[in-house]
Every structure is written in structure tokens, then in C-alpha cells.
Amino acid sequence: MTNELIAITVLWGFIFIYAVMATMDFGAGFWSMVYIHREKANATTIANRYLSPTWEVTNVFIVAIVVALFSFFPGAAFLLGTVLLVPGSIILILLAVRSAFLVFAHVAKEYEKALTYISGITGIIIPALLISVLPITHGEFIDIRKGVPTLNLERFFTNPHAYSFMGFAISSTLFLSSLLLADYSLEAGDREAYRLYRRDAWITGPLSLLMAGCMMLTMRYEAKWLYDKMMEYWPWLIGSVAMFAAAGIALSLPSSRHPHVRGRPRLAVIAIVIQYFLASYAYGKAHLPYMVYPDVTIESAFTHPDTFRALFASYIVGFLILFPGFVYFWRLFMHDKRYVRPK
């Protein structure tokens, strides 16, 4: 593996982890808004219970992506920083509002409803904006005016390709989060909430697969180079769809541990994460060597080799230091019955 490939793998790894964590994070914010009026069900409580300790950690990943991008690929950072000024700023503002009001809502209980609406709505817009970075890297929306690369916002907002990505982001956010919360509810022994979230996953799952189909369809016309190369990785795409089916089966099987409950959500969550991993691998591999088509490749944007070596060493040390912390965190919040089960 060349240095460039290692670097882009690390960056893509961060993006994938963030994508999964963030969809769960943003989705949980959305669901806690949807179910806030149901007095009996604990669905909101369960969403908040998951959300409270994780949002800070999730937020670090987005900073990690930006840092990995400009430290490994300073050349791409210049172009992306320039064209993403407007969408990036809007994302930042929404993220700030959302994170701040998420915290405020927990502290000021009386205003919880209004504040939950703010974090719920922003939480559903942010994934749509975040994913729009991908069609922008396909190059079709970037113009060079007087030697300066600029984003053609008009073309962007009138293009079906951009909207199919956004639709995919929103439906995936709702799908992944409802599935995870279904699992979390069952872990908490709350069948009422489990039924709600399992139903939501049944609706949003096929919807997100449909949106993925739309995405491929628009890609065929708007980014032919990418579509053709993705089709070369068809076994990965077939595998991805197969994992989706596997998740459906897992949700239909009778539970092994809980009598009278249908579905094995833990299995379904794992299958869906693998599904998204396979699909994103095919997408990412097809995207190479371009970071921003057609001007910036991973070779042309790459950092100084000595800097790369130092960064890589720091990654290894950092991982060794952080790993036990993550394990401890996982055990306290995802695995500890005393936390997961509401009193």
C-alpha cells in the first residue's frame, strides 16, 4: 500500500465511523422530538439516554475528519476549503445551534420541548448538508472564475443528483438510528419503545434502499465516470443489498432472549453497518484516485512525506492510548444495565 492509500484509508475510516455515529446521533435527536408527546412510551427517554453521553465524542470525529483532510491532503484542503465556504459555514452554524441547545434542553427542563424541537429539526437538516460534500467532489458543480474555484450554487440546487444524495442521507439517518434505538430499547427491556422503533426501521429501511437506487440512477447521468467504476465493484454492491436482506430477516425472527418479542435487533444493527460499509467501500474505491474530480487526486494533494510519517506515528500512539478509554466508555454506557435500563 502506498502512503497515499494508507492516508486516504484512514480518512475514509474516520468518515465512515462519523457517518454511522452521526446518523445515530442526529436521528436520536429527531426521534426524541417525534415521540416527545407520548406520555406513556419511554421512547424519548431512551433516545436521550443514548444521546447524552455520546454527542461530545461524535462531535470530535467531525473535527478529526477535517484535521485528517488538511494534514494528509493539504492540496485538497485548499480547493475544498474554497468551494465549501458557504455550505460549510451553514453546517457549522446548524451544528453549533444543535449541540448547544441539546445541552441546554437537558439543563432547563421546563423549556425542554421547545429546545428539543430545535435540536431535532437541525439534526435532520445537517446530515443532508454534510452529504452534499460528496456530489460536490464529483466536480460538476465547481466552476473556475478568474482562476478561482467557486461553487455554482444555482446549478447545485437545481440538480437531481444533489437531491438524491440528500434524500439518501435523511432516510439513512432515520433508518440507522431507529434500528439502533430499537436495539437499545430491547436492551433496556422497554417493549413499548422497541415496538415503535422497530416499526420505524421497517418503514425507513426500504425507503433508504430506494433512495440509494435513486442515487445510482442520477449518478449514471451526472457522474458517469463514477457510475461506471462503481459498477466494476458490483460484488460489493450485491453483498451490500444481501446484508440489507439479512437485517430484514433478523428483525423478523423470534427473539432468542425475550419471549413474545419478534426480532433480533443486535444482529440487524451489525448487518446494516456491514451493508453501509460494503457500499461505501465500493463508492470510495471507485472515487479513487480523485479526491475532487478531475483536478485533485490523492497523489497531487498529498502532504510532505516526513509530515506523513510523523502523523502516522502519532496515529499509532494515539490509538494505543485511546483504545482503553473507548472500551471503558462502551462498557459504562452501552453495556451497563444500571445505565441502560431507566428506573
Add this chain to the structure above:
Amino acid sequence: MDDVIIARSLFGMTMAFHIIFATLGVGIPIMILLAELLYQKTKDHDYAVMAKRWTKGLAVLLGVAIPSGTIAGVQLSLLWPGFMEVIGKVMSLPFQIEIYAFFIEALFMSIYVYAADRISPLMRIVSVFFVALGASASAILITNVHAFEGTPAGFRIENGEIVDVDPWAAFFNPSFFVTAGHVVLSAYMTGAFVLASIAAYQLLRAAQNEQVRRFHQKALKLSLAVGGVFSLLTAINGHESAQLLHQYQPEKLAAAEGLFETQSHAPLAIGGFTDAETQSVKWAIEIPWALSFLAGNRFDTVVKGLNDFPKEWWPPLFVHTLFNAMVGIGMLLLFLSAAALIWQKWLKRPAFPRWLLYGFVAAGPLAVIGIECGWIFACTGRQPWVIYRMMKTEEAVTQTGNLAVLFALFVAIYILLSIAVVLVLRYYFRRHPVADDLRKPPNEGTLPV
């Protein structure tokens, strides 16, 4: 207005907003750690309540510090793509290592807040220690990038190409330790004084029961002790910072002091306004020879004046006022801590008089103003350079345009967040007065957020 000015205003505003929350995010964890340690040592329930309430406040402040820090980090790439291209190639290590510090802080902050009732006292202390460590380390690392901008090392620019890259030489650039030290020490000082302000304010309010009064007195003493120690350390370190300027960025020191002619036995100008026409500092108090002594520990140290540099390299001359404000506030805080020490230890009076309490109330806001002045001085005083003698600010700025609209948007969001954070803090602490917390059974270590 041209794009450089708007971009600088926008980024400057982001930093000015973020730095308040970031500073408290570095300073307050130390205070929580000390309160936890005192609780374990003395088994005095008051300290557990103190840790709990400070943690609650910190959680709200972090709700703004974290997103505003995310904005600052991403805005660097959006507004200064030229600068970040160099940083990416040469100085990305501190950013990268800072990510690990963030992770440590975020993981253990959640553990400390949401799992406090399920972990042992030792693990509680370990958790809050890691929160403090992560916060301090990220402050040190991000300041390192600022230090690099003033004293760049580890690369050269040849025909527009970056060559001879040595990332570790860049990391350990000449002003790293002193500058990072200055930021961290002053953050500890500010965190402590802000908490001292709150305690002093509560003591000034009438009609408190004895238990509540004792609680605030303990909080005040602890904060003043920590604030005093760190204001002394900040002052000592500040002296080193000035000497570093003398060595590496002489025109910045000259602008800070309003010195035009290169000379030995240079005077120190306090107060006043630098006037470029008459080449003097108007209405200033001058202390003969003092600047030379400060710069090199000898009265015959030759201090370079602004006239030795081309005029387009001069920093804006108003930095003299910012520098004075920063140093003046630092001295005042040192004096306040000394007054507290004398009152308690030598005069052995049980309680502080009201006039001194008013002084303590002012200490927190003053410390924050001092931090702001220091940052604006440090960054404006480096102009016209973004990387000293390597890259001009105007070369680094984005070419996109449209900045004025974004500026307005970010102003609006910072105003909204400022108002919201004040309201939320007031709401929470009014709803949960100290008296309620003090009445609860001592063994309840929960911190439900």
C-alpha cells in the same frame, strides 16, 4: 471593505467568542479536580457539592465551547485556505495530537457526568483528572500553532514551494513552551477568578443562612488561592514572553511599547496612545531604562525601535493599549490575591470586608477581559504576517467573496448563543439553590445532567 479585513473580523470574532468558553473549559476542570480531592481528603460534604455545581456549570459552558471550537477549527480551512495548506504540510502534528486530547476530554467528561454514581471515588478522580488533562493538552497544542505563526521553524519557502520540511522542528518551534505556558497558566487563573467572582457575589447578597455562607466562603478561599498562585506564575511567564518577543519579533515588542528609535536604556511607557506623527507615546508615564531591563535583564540592552523596520511591516500601533490592558489586569489580579492572603494569614481576620469582596467580584470579568486583550494583542501584533516573515495574511485569505453575509450570520449565532447560555445558567442555578444541594444526604454522589 476588502476581503482580508472581513475575513480577519470574522475569524477574530469567532476566536474572541470561543476563547471565553475555551478558557473556562480549561480552567474550571482544575477547580473541580481540587474540590474532588479536598472532598476525599476532608470528607467535608461542601466540597462534593462544590464539585457538582461547578461540573453542572462546566457542562453548559462546554455546550458552547465545543461547537464554537469546531467552528474555529473548520473556519481556519474555509477562510484561510492558503495558510492551512502550509500548516497541513508542515505543522499538522499539533492539530492531530489535539484530536486525541479532545477524545480523552470528551470520553471522560461523559463518564464523570453520567456515570458518577456507578464508579468508585478513585475512578471519579481519575475521570476528572483526564478531563482536566485533555482540556489543558488541547489548549497547549492549539497554542502551539499560534506560537508557530510567530516563530516559524522546520521549513523554508523557495520559489513558492515548501521545502526542507521537518515536522518535529516545527512542533518544537522556539516560542512553543513559553507561549503555550502563558495560555494555560492564564486559563487556570481565569477559571479560578471567575469562580471566585461568583462566590464573592453570593457572599455580598444579604440574608443567607450560615451553612450557605460557609459554603461560599470555602469556595472563595479555594478559588482565590488557586487564582493567586496562577496569577503569579502567569506574570513570571509573561516576563519570559516579552523577552521572547525581544529576541524573535522585535517589531511586535516595539509596537507594544510604542518605541520608535532603537536604543539602549530604553524607557517603559505605561498608558497613553502611540502617535506615529510625533513618534511618541502621548500622555504616557515613562519609567526610564525599564524596557531595556525587561527585554534583556540589563539596562544597557539595545531594544529595537519601529523605525528600524519598513513601515509596511509595522503592526497597528493601538496594540500598545491592548498590551497595557493585559499587563495591567494581570498586576491588579496579583494584587487582589495578595490582599486576600494578607487579610487571612497575617491579619487573621475571619471574613473579608465588603470592599474587598467587591474587588473579588470584579476579578473574574477582569481576567476574561485580560485574556481577550492578550489574544487580540498577540494576533494583531503579528500583522501583516500570518506566518512571521514567511506568509502575509492577505496571501492566505480565501478568494471566494460573499464574506459579508457570512459575517452577519455568525454574529447572529454568537449573540443567540451568548444570550441562551446566560439564561440557561441563571435558570438552572435559580432552580437549584445551594441550600437544596447542601441538605441532601452526603453519600449521594450522583450528577444527573
